Amino acid sequence: MHFDGYGAFAKHLRKVASKVEAAQRRGLRQGAAMMAATAKGMHGEYQPSDRVSNAWAPLAPRTVAERTRRGFSPDEPLLRTGALRDSIGFSVQGDEALVGSTSPLAVHHEKGTARIPPRPVFSKTAVIHGRGAARLVGAHVAATMASMPVDALLKKKP
Numbered sequence: 001m002h003f004d005g006y007g008a009f010a011k012h013l014r015k016v017a018s019k020v021e022a023a024q025r026r027g028l029r030q031g032a033a034m035m036a037a038t039a040k041g042m043h044g045e046y047q048p049s050d051r052v053s054n055a056w057a058p059l060a061p062r063t064v065a066e067r068t069r070r071g072f073s074p075d076e077p078l079l080r081t082g083a084l085r086d087s088i089g090f091s092v093q094g095d096e097a098l099v100g101s102t103s104p105l106a107v108h109h110e111k112g113t114a115r116i117p118p119r120p121v122f123s124k125t126a127v128i129h130g131r132g133a134a135r136l137v138g139a140h141v142a143a144t145m146a147s148m149p150v151d152a153l154l155k156k157k158p
Contacts, residue, residue: 001146012147019144025092026150027140031133032090032097038128039099039121040088044079047119052127057117078109078119088121097133099125 003009049055056077059067064074072080079085087103100106100122112118136154143150 013145016145016147020141023140023144023150024095024137027137028092028095028097029090030140031129031136032092032099034136035099035125035129035133036088036090039125040085042078042121042124043082043085044073044076046077047121047124050124050127052123053118053120056119078121084109 001012003012046056046058047053059075059077067080068074070080084101084103084105087101087106088099089102090097090099092098106122108116109119110122111120139153140150143153146153
């Protein structure tokens with residue numbers, strides 16, 4: 001965009017100012033939805049090591065036997081009925097997006113206990129998508145300020 005002086009730039013900023021908060025919320029919703037989907041997708045699949053956690057430990061033989069006895073797949077970590085996975089969601093409040101679970105069991109699996117090895121999904125998701133989610137918010141705001149479609153900015157390489 002080109003402006004013929006500071007006055008024209010100030011006029012443009014006044015015009016888009018009311019749209020910036022909505023653009024920020026759109027970016028937050030898109031980033032949070034992406035992160036929630038990734039966290040859900042980790043259920044039932046062993047996860048490799050990364051810079052925040054070790055690879056997920058195999059299920060204990062006792063756990064495999066119990067799962068089989070109850071009619072569940074023997075070797076799908078964090079996945080039995082799907083209730084824990086389905087408890088994952090997100091919300092956007094003001095300038096903050098929250099991604100998490102409504103299940104009290106989630107924290108035990110994320111951090112581990114004396115009997116359960118950690119199987120972090122939220123910290124892994126943050127490593128995978130943290131920067132990308134922040135870029136989405138920035139792209140939505142920048143596109144609004146530039147009066148252009150957000151897709152045009154998202155396709156550009158940083």
